[in-house]
Amino acid sequence: MLIPVIIGVTFIVYSIMFFTPGDPALIILGENAPEEQVEKLREEMGLNDPFIIQYLRFLKNALKGDFGRSYSTRKPVFNEVFSRFPATLKLSTAGLLLAVAIGIPIGIISATRQYSLLDSITMVLALLGVSMPNFWLGLMLILLFSVRLGLLPSGGDVGFASLILPAITLGTGVAAIITRMTRSSMLEVIRQDYIRTARAKGVAERRVINKHALKNALIPVVTVIGLQFGYLLGGAVLTETVFSWPGVGRLMVEAIKQKDTPVVLASVIFMSVVFSIVNLLVDILYAFLDPRIKSQYR
Amino acid sequence: MSDNILEIKDLVVHYITDEGVVEAVNGLNMTLKRGETLGLVGETGAGKTTTALSILRLVPNPPGKIISGEIHFDGENLLELSEEEMRSIRGNKISMIFQDPMTSLNPVMTVGEQIAEGIEIHQGLSTDEAMEKAHEMLELVGIPRERAIDYPHQFSGGMKQRVVIAIALACNPSLLIADEPTTALDVTIQAQVLELMRNLREEFNTAMILITHDLGIVAETCDKVAVMYAGEVIEYATLEQLFENPKHPYTIGLFGSIPSLEHDVERLKPIKGLMPDPTNLPSGCPFHPRCSHAQDICKERKPIVTNIEEGHMVKCLIYEGVIEAKEVL
Numbered sequence: 001m002l003i004p005v006i007i008g009v010t011f012i013v014y015s016i017m018f019f020t021p022g023d024p025a026l027i028i029l030g031e032n033a034p035e036e037q038v039e040k041l042r043e044e045m046g047l048n049d050p051f052i053i054q055y056l057r058f059l060k061n062a063l064k065g066d067f068g069r070s071y072s073t074r075k076p077v078f079n080e081v082f083s084r085f086p087a088t089l090k091l092s093t094a095g096l097l098l099a100v101a102i103g104i105p106i107g108i109i110s111a112t113r114q115y116s117l118l119d120s121i122t123m124v125l126a127l128l129g130v131s132m133p134n135f136w137l138g139l140m141l142i143l144l145f146s147v148r149l150g151l152l153p154s155g156g157d158v159g160f161a162s163l164i165l166p167a168i169t170l171g172t173g174v175a176a177i178i179t180r181m182t183r184s185s186m187l188e189v190i191r192q193d194y195i196r197t198a199r200a201k202g203v204a205e206r207r208v209i210n211k212h213a214l215k216n217a218l219i220p221v222v223t224v225i226g227l228q229f230g231y232l233l234g235g236a237v238l239t240e241t242v243f244s245w246p247g248v249g250r251l252m253v254e255a256i257k258q259k260d261t262p263v264v265l266a267s268v269i270f271m272s273v274v275f276s277i278v279n280l281l282v283d284i285l286y287a288f289l290d291p292r293i294k295s296q297y298r
Numbered sequence: 299m300s301d302n303i304l305e306i307k308d309l310v311v312h313y314i315t316d317e318g319v320v321e322a323v324n325g326l327n328m329t330l331k332r333g334e335t336l337g338l339v340g341e342t343g344a345g346k347t348t349t350a351l352s353i354l355r356l357v358p359n360p361p362g363k364i365i366s367g368e369i370h371f372d373g374e375n376l377l378e379l380s381e382e383e384m385r386s387i388r389g390n391k392i393s394m395i396f397q398d399p400m401t402s403l404n405p406v407m408t409v410g411e412q413i414a415e416g417i418e419i420h421q422g423l424s425t426d427e428a429m430e431k432a433h434e435m436l437e438l439v440g441i442p443r444e445r446a447i448d449y450p451h452q453f454s455g456g457m458k459q460r461v462v463i464a465i466a467l468a469c470n471p472s473l474l475i476a477d478e479p480t481t482a483l484d485v486t487i488q489a490q491v492l493e494l495m496r497n498l499r500e501e502f503n504t505a506m507i508l509i510t511h512d513l514g515i516v517a518e519t520c521d522k523v524a525v526m527y528a529g530e531v532i533e534y535a536t537l538e539q540l541f542e543n544p545k546h547p548y549t550i551g552l553f554g555s556i557p558s559l560e561h562d563v564e565r566l567k568p569i570k571g572l573m574p575d576p577t578n579l580p581s582g583c584p585f586h587p588r589c590s591h592a593q594d595i596c597k598e599r600k601p602i603v604t605n606i607e608e609g610h611m612v613k614c615l616i617y618e619g620v621i622e623a624k625e626v627l
Binding site: 192193194196197198199200201202203204212215216289290291292 | 354356385386387388389390393394396398401402403404405406407415416419420449451462465
């Protein structure tokens with residue numbers, strides 16, 4: 001599945017980049033470059049060929065592992081993307097850990113006290129968390145903690161302090177999703193017969209929840225966490241931009257602005273591959289959580 | 299210490315829902331002697347399972363609530379115990395076998411762990427010792443001990459019910475409640491499981507409440523029978539008394555609706571009508587809308603317990619001498 005998906009993705013991205021206004025040659029040489037010089041560069045880069053020829057040429061090179069060079073820096077694009085990846089990984093992991101640390105416990109508490117005041121408050125907050133746009137939350141956090149209170153840096157990757165605000169920004173929405181998922185999954189599980197069996201054995205309520213219910217309830221939650229991690233790795237674009245975080249997302253935004261097609265394509269392909277790998281890892285993790293799946297593959 | 303292990307007095311359990319109050323159990327009385335087996339018989343919705351869950355205080359709350367009554371177990375009123383005291387009884391002195399073995403085992407724990415858990419909690423054994431005991435329990439119910447590391451989905455239905463039985467008997471309880479333990483199993487497996495339960499009960503001298511709607515199982519297994527209708531016990535007798543001399547029109551109707559080998563009957567006579575809606579029970583005798591002997595007084599007056607003979611009780615106005623039966627019962 002991975003290969004056709006990536007070919008499709010590259011085709012769409014390539015078309016968008018091709019048909020939007022802006023001439024890469026002009027961008028490289030500057031607005032005021034003489035016409036003949038621009039024309040020469042165009043010819044050199046093959047920019048005068050028809051769209052489909054250009055696309056196929058790109059695909060042929062890509063299959064050989066050559067994704068071209070950045071129009072602006074003239075460096076191989078994949079190195080560029082790779083050098084940005086650790087920053088993105090750091091931010092996504094921080095955001096995800098935060099979301100898991102908040103979402104799962106709150107989801108469990110909320111489920112065990114369904115319809116209580118606490119549960120209602122949690123659900124309203126979760127709804128807010130899901131609906132709040134990242135860039136807006138990021139800006140508000142910067143306004144409060146950086147501008148007003150001057151407590152935390154507003155951007156860049158300069159040590160742990162600079163990680164806090166972007167991680168909160170990124171983690172909020174995910175925490176809300178995990179909370180809701182944990183709650184609904186938990187609610188379903190605690191109505192199952194085997195929970196009643198556990199209670200009838202004289203197991204204490206705490207252990208019923210933490211041992212008998214949680215492992216069953218976590219199976220769907222893990223799927224969601226995996227999907228969200230995939231999105232975070234690829235979709236931290238807005239957050240990275242707001243906080244000038246030097247990650248893959250921001251690299252892509254800059255590349256789009258400069259119409260640096262090879263960098264955009266390489267970023268997109270990279271994100272798709274990472275997303276697929278994360279999903280694969282989640283599937284493998286499944287087998288450890290659910291013995292029914294493990295025995296299917298035996 | 300009395301020789302009654304269990305005495306239930308005037309138990310009332312309601313489920314309070316948005317659609318109305320479901321009157322599941324209405325003034326139920328019942329006694330059970332040590333080592334005895336009581337069959338609790340009745341149609342779906344008669345309140346059998348709710349009664350059983352009340353004894354363990356596991357009626358799901360909300361919406362369920364034990365409104366009033368007393369449940370004396372070994373001389374203690376269970377309804378007055380703290381949650382912690384109640385926990386030390388569940389799975390230890392009283393255990394329960396649930397209806398559907400397919401869903402009553404935790405799918406992500408090995409069966410060994412699930413059996414050992416109760417032993418570990420109640421007998422203060424270490425994890426290893428509890429697991430050893432769990433292996434013995436598995437062998438006792440006819441499953442090789444090597445299978446303790448397997449998960450429930452690797453067992454068949456009948457095997458799962460054996461595991462459930464092993465869990466229930468692990469701490470050698472003095473009362474075992476079996477809620478339709480064989481309904482979800484096919485007939486040959488039913489016989490095996492019943493046989494197993496009978497043998498183990500005799501071995502451990504456990505008192506048992508067997509909930510079922512199968513009179514055949516009652517005849518094979520029980521010493522006493524309580525017939526439930528709309529949340530009450532309407533007839534209570536020994537097995538012989540009930541099978542040879544059923545008194546309540548409902549009980550007679552139950553026997554009339556099963557085929558008999560001895561008597562050649564043209565057509566079975568099902569009881570007409572349906573179980574009353576528990577949110578809106580009929581006034582007077584709850585059975586009157588379906589009873590062929592019913593008269594006007596049955597709509598108003600609630601029958602009280604009448605003793606037919608030693609150990610045979612019935613709730614019907616006919617035996618109070620208030621009305622006469624339309625035909626000979």
